[in-house]
Amino acid sequence: xxxxxxxxxxxxxxxxxxxxxxxxxxxxxxxxxxxxxxxxxxxxxxxxxxxxxxxxxxxxx
Amino acid sequence: xxxxxxxxxxxxxxxxxxxxxxxxxxxxxxxxxxxxxxxxxxxxxxxxxxxxxxxxxxxxxxxxxxxxxxxxxxxxxxxxxxxxxxxxxxxxxxxxxxxxxxxxxxxxxxxxxxxxxxxxxxxxxxxxxxxxxxxxxxxxxxxxxxxxxxxxxxxxxxxxxxxxxxxxxxxxxxxxxxxxxxxxxxxxxxxxxxxxxxxxxxxxxxxxxxxxxxxxxxxxxxxxxxxxxxxxxxxxxxxxxxxxxxxxxxxxxxxxxxxx
Numbered sequence: 001x002x003x004x005x006x007x008x009x010x011x012x013x014x015x016x017x018x019x020x021x022x023x024x025x026x027x028x029x030x031x032x033x034x035x036x037x038x039x040x041x042x043x044x045x046x047x048x049x050x051x052x053x054x055x056x057x058x059x060x061x
Numbered sequence: 062x063x064x065x066x067x068x069x070x071x072x073x074x075x076x077x078x079x080x081x082x083x084x085x086x087x088x089x090x091x092x093x094x095x096x097x098x099x100x101x102x103x104x105x106x107x108x109x110x111x112x113x114x115x116x117x118x119x120x121x122x123x124x125x126x127x128x129x130x131x132x133x134x135x136x137x138x139x140x141x142x143x144x145x146x147x148x149x150x151x152x153x154x155x156x157x158x159x160x161x162x163x164x165x166x167x168x169x170x171x172x173x174x175x176x177x178x179x180x181x182x183x184x185x186x187x188x189x190x191x192x193x194x195x196x197x198x199x200x201x202x203x204x205x206x207x208x209x210x211x212x213x214x215x216x217x218x219x220x221x222x223x224x225x226x227x228x229x230x231x232x233x234x235x236x237x238x239x240x241x242x243x244x245x246x247x248x249x250x251x252x253x254x255x256x257x258x259x260x261x262x263x264x265x266x267x268x269x270x271x272x273x274x275x276x277x278x279x280x281x282x283x284x285x286x287x288x289x290x291x292x293x294x295x296x297x298x299x300x301x302x303x304x305x306x307x308x309x310x311x312x313x314x315x316x317x318x319x320x321x
Contacts, residue, residue: 018167
């Protein structure tokens with residue numbers, strides 16, 4: 001594979017590897033952020049703090 | 062579902078939950094097809110196999126400008142129409158745009174070394190893209206520096222619209238000045254100068270990367286809405302502790318995007 005890419009194979013492979021790495025880091029960061037935010041939200045709701053739209057009518061009156 | 066319906070963060074979250082798996086699937090399939098076609102593309106008669114770098118460099122370069130364009134439209138939404146999700150969209154797009162711009166610079170540099178004999182040259186195209194990258198970083202720093210999201214949104218929107226001046230400079234830099242970078246060969250008057258064996262894989266990769274951006278952007282917007290929801294709940298919790306009977310403060314704290 002490397003030989004078919006000619007004398008500049010290292011430049012080509014490094015470019016593709018860098019793109020793959022950055023995209024994977026971006027996806028991982030977004031997924032971890034989602035998990036962290038949903039977990040924090042769940043903790044807050046478990047402690048009794050709820051959104052206005054999530055509160056019952058009795059609580060609002 | 063209309064644009065006005067999407068102004069409701071809860072509806073937007075429901076929409077992203079439905080759409081994201083399909084978008085992610087389409088992105089993976091298109092990326093696989095694009096990479097397969099790129100691997101099979103012939104060597105260029107002058108550049109040899111290094112032409113394969115084009116299939117990842119050009120989509121990242123296009124997206125670096127496209128994302129700033131999306132942020133500019135979102136900034137208009139913040140300043141003119143005050144759309145509740147506009148600054149969420151702009152803030153969520155900035156790190157993704159910065160990543161694409163970084164990749165455009167890096168892959169361009171790795172392509173430039175064997176073709177031009179240098180990794181970097183301070184010519185108009187390269188310098189204007191570097192400025193774009195620095196502007197992305199500046200915007201991200203601004204969002205982090207200001208605590209109040211609505212104040213940060215207005216300042217960031219102004220900065221984004223001013224920064225949009227750089228987009229035509231990047232696009233036409235290769236025509237206005239003598240640069241080491243080649244002139245446009247796809248989006249130009251008179252049609253593309255690329256042979257089909259290069260053009261088709263390039264367009265497939267460009268669509269795949271655009272879908273990747275849309276997928277990541279929607280996911281990042283969802284995270285930002287949740288982050289603001291968490292923030293407003295924390296403010297409500299804090300105000301309950303400080304003022305146990307202050308119901309009005311509690312309601313004020315829940316008036317931010319994502320709290321509804």
